[in-house]
Amino acid sequence: MIEVKNLYKSFGGQEVLKGIDYTFERGKTNLIIGQSGSGKSVFLKCMLGLFKPDKGTIAYDGKPYSSFSDEEQRELRKEIGMLFQGGALFDSMTVEENIMFPLKMFTKQRKSEMQSRVREVLERVNLEGTGDKMPSEISGGMQKRVAIARAIVNKPKYLFCDEPNSGLDPKTATVIDNLIQELTHENDITTVLITHDMNSVLEIGERIAFLKDGVLAWKGTKDEIFKTTDETVTDFVYSSDLFQKVRDAQQKE
Numbered sequence: 001m002i003e004v005k006n007l008y009k010s011f012g013g014q015e016v017l018k019g020i021d022y023t024f025e026r027g028k029t030n031l032i033i034g035q036s037g038s039g040k041s042v043f044l045k046c047m048l049g050l051f052k053p054d055k056g057t058i059a060y061d062g063k064p065y066s067s068f069s070d071e072e073q074r075e076l077r078k079e080i081g082m083l084f085q086g087g088a089l090f091d092s093m094t095v096e097e098n099i100m101f102p103l104k105m106f107t108k109q110r111k112s113e114m115q116s117r118v119r120e121v122l123e124r125v126n127l128e129g130t131g132d133k134m135p136s137e138i139s140g141g142m143q144k145r146v147a148i149a150r151a152i153v154n155k156p157k158y159l160f161c162d163e164p165n166s167g168l169d170p171k172t173a174t175v176i177d178n179l180i181q182e183l184t185h186e187n188d189i190t191t192v193l194i195t196h197d198m199n200s201v202l203e204i205g206e207r208i209a210f211l212k213d214g215v216l217a218w219k220g221t222k223d224e225i226f227k228t229t230d231e232t233v234t235d236f237v238y239s240s241d242l243f244q245k246v247r248d249a250q251q252k253e
């Protein structure tokens with residue numbers, strides 16, 4: 001669980017986050033949605049410790065980040081898995097080396113132990129036998145699954161995903177969404193996922209935070225988002241054809 005209280009962040013006089021209060025729940029896929037420039041990435045970077053908030057607290061399973069010692073900050077970094085936009089695999093490394101990277105960085109495991117863990121996660125993302133391949137030799141969807149395997153190889157408590165579906169066809173995007181959700185449930189991870197993809201909201205929006213101009217304008221679940229009459233939310237979500245179609249179909253039922 002990640003609890004955010006009264007979070008503020010500005011850049012040179014431009015207030016980007018304006019007093020956000022929100023709790024990201026453990027064992028759930030927590031989505032952040034909102035227009036371009038609403039502050040989603042800045043919010044994520046504050047939780048990753050890449051930006052220091054101007055005001056407010058972020059607590060990881062009950063412990064505020066501001067009270068962490070240097071050692072505790074290092075420990076927290078080990079507990080975070082990150083799935084970057086575009087996958088961001090190292091092109092010059094094999095699939096196995098890519099996935100092993102966090103293990104080498106954060107653990108003192110023997111090579112055989114690391115290889116066995118890599119095989120385990122490769123199997124979990126249905127990519128057994130691809131360890132020796134280079135990223136350029138596999139499809140975009142497979143690269144995403146390698147990136148997911150790398151993000152979970154260290155058994156993270158917290159998983160941050162920045163638009164994990166960008167650049168994927170709808171079917172592959174759904175496979176990736178479902179995989180992230182399954183891993184979240186199986187391992188009781190607090191997953192925070194930024195998305196522009198309304199299909200993802202429908203598929204895995206167990207908890208949704210809607211940001212507007214740096215303010216938390218609405219929160220709820222994928223079922224609630226169809227029922228809300230809050231115009232700030234409806235203006236945003238019904239600009240998506242997919243949402244309109246689903247709502248029209250529901251109204252006909």
Ligand SMILES: Nc1ncnc2c1ncn2[C@@H]1O[C@H](COP(=O)(O)OP(=O)(O)OP(=O)(O)O)[C@@H](O)[C@H]1O
Nearest residue numbers: 011012016034035036037038039040041042043196
């Ligand atoms: N390092 C930075 N320095 C100055 N301003 C920044 C910095 N990072 C973000 N901003 C500003 O903060 C605002 C919010 O940006 P942010 O990237 O969080 O939006 P976003 O909701 O993630 O948008 P998108 O959906 O397009 O990725 C923007 O006006 C942006 O210019």
